[in-house]
Amino acid sequence: MTHVDSVVQQALAAKQAARKWALLSTEQKNAALRKIAQQLLENESTILAANEQDLAAAANNQYPQAYLDRLRLNHQRVLDLANSLEELAALPDPIGEEVAQWQRADGLSFRQIRVPLGVIGMIYEARPNVTIDAAAIALKTGNAIVLRGSRTARQTNQSLTASIQQALRSLDLPEEAVQYLTADQREAVDTLCTLNGLIDVIIPRGGADLINRVVKTSTVPVLVTGVGNCHLFVDQSADPDKAIPIVINAKTSRPAVCNAAEKLLLHKNWPYSERLLTELAAAGVQLRACPLTREQHPELAHLLQSATDADWDTEYLDLIIAVRTVADLDEALQHIEQHSTGHSEAIITEDTGKAARFLGAVDAAAVYHNASTRFTDGGEFGFGAEFGISTQKIHARGPMGLTALTSTKYLIVGNGHIR
Missing domain, CATH: 3.40.309.10 (Aldehyde Dehydrogenase; Chain A, domain 2)
Known part of the structure; x- marks a missing residue:
């Protein structure tokens, strides 16, 4: 199977899972988040062992200490991730929220409600906590997500994703809603960024080079998380x-x-x-x-x-x-x-x-x-886990919490109305 076929297959599976996930109740989604938190703690030794492999490889390749700090997990950071999932589960669910409602003089009524975006493509560097934060916010808002982190964090990210999928399986929920891109080629990211119809939005999170590459390559809409000068x-x-x-x-x-x-x-x-x-x-x-x-x-x-x-x-x-x-x-x-x-x-x-x-x-x-x-952080703003900091002005800006991964649709109810 080519890397293109592999990426398309994963995106298609995510699309199918997103349809099911969008119909889950708030209680089901919150139960999933709490189960993932529990699974992270149960699998901590496995996760930290994978992280040690990534850290050793990065150190051997002479990555700077600041980079190693972003890459590193430890007991406290795993515990923080589990706690952030519990906090996110306790937050109100934005899906189905009524944004506006009105009625015309002829009785035709309108409601605008929040709905999931669909399938998120997340491309990020170094920080493995993004794997959990991004997946959790996607699931809470009824979305599916395809993740791709940097090669330096591959073992950690795959271990974290496996824990998420293990938790979802135990609740008989579609584990394909959270996937880690298996194709290792650099071109796999380019493929993900051009899967219009399967991926609804691409979110790059990392340095300027990564963000600029995604913006230039992607035919899927991009939600930019910019650098912080x-x-x-x-x-x-x-x-x-x-x-x-x-x-x-x-x-x-x-x-x-x-x-x-x-x-x-x-x-x-x-x-x-x-x-x-x-x-x-x-x-x-x-x-x-x-x-x-x-x-x-x-x-x-x-x-x-x-x-x-x-x-x-x-x-x-x-x-x-x-x-x-x-x-x-x-x-x-x-x-x-x-x-x-x-x-x-x-x-x-x-x-x-x-x-x-x-x-x-x-x-x-x-x-x-x-x-x-x-x-400037989703947790400090009271948003729970954070998807990144958007520096653009369209759709979302600043720390991106739950509502940043929603869209809206209009429900119009008539009684034989014609135009």
């Missing part, structure tokens, strides 16, 4: 007791994720810049600074590397941050407009007027005042 602007009036912990958290709490801060914009008259930069360096952050920042802080010359033009557009996903000193809010806004990827941007200030202007002017999925960008 996230900025923090520390204004002149920023309270250092707020600003410094926020910046440290946004950069260091988990630098390998897309909501971590990558750029720091400092107001030239903020009196605590030296203290902040020193604390960042002490936390292990490499500082790449603009000429003005280096000029203003000669005492930190040993800590401040020179930033290049490329730094302002780079998503490091590592303990690195580029620092620019700006004259005012206008210059900060101009910089963000030029370099933002539309993910998450933040202002730290005690000036409510400047905060309001920043919140209104910045064009991003999530815009913060006096809070870390690390909150």
